[in-house]
Amino acid sequence: MTYRKLSHSVWECKYHVVFVPKYRKRRIYGRIRQNLGDIFHELARHKESAIEEGHLMLDHVHMLLSIPPKYSVSNVVGYVKGKSAIYIARELGNSRNATGHKFWSRGYFVSTVGRDEEVIRRYIRHQEQEEQKLEQLNLFRA
Numbered sequence: 001m002t003y004r005k006l007s008h009s010v011w012e013c014k015y016h017v018v019f020v021p022k023y024r025k026r027r028i029y030g031r032i033r034q035n036l037g038d039i040f041h042e043l044a045r046h047k048e049s050a051i052e053e054g055h056l057m058l059d060h061v062h063m064l065l066s067i068p069p070k071y072s073v074s075n076v077v078g079y080v081k082g083k084s085a086i087y088i089a090r091e092l093g094n095s096r097n098a099t100g101h102k103f104w105s106r107g108y109f110v111s112t113v114g115r116d117e118e119v120i121r122r123y124i125r126h127q128e129q130e131e132q133k134l135e136q137l138n139l140f141r142a
Contacts, residue, residue, distance in 0.1 A: 012066075013069055014117060015112055017061075043083050050066045051063050073110050077110070085103040089103065
């Protein structure tokens with residue numbers, strides 16, 4: 001277990017975060033998807049946080065975020081979602097949505113990660129394969 005240090009505290013605060021595009025449309029694709037991981041990592045560093053695991057699905061984002069106790073989870077997640085939405089709006093060249101305020105849905109899922117960290121890491125890594133298996137099973141039901 002690796003602990004981090006601030007001037008007056010030693011900490012390890014990790015969170016499993018999931019958020020989706022507005023209306024859960026499958027919009028995370030192409031050149032946006034290629035660059036979005038790097039953008040998320042850079043934005044997290046602005047808040048002295050780190051994305052330890054992450055996966056971009058077509059219709060949602062999974063992250064294992066390490067956030068120092070001096071920042072709230074909502075502050076960091078809101079910052080990452082807001083600034084990345086502006087980046088996406090610029091990349092898409094959508095002049096009507098130049099501020100990017102309509103790409104991500106308003107809420108998000110967050111869960112603290114303690115002793116189950118390795119389970120959460122595996123879940124995030126293998127999320128896409130599991131979703132594909134479920135889609136294949138649904139083909140046989142139709």
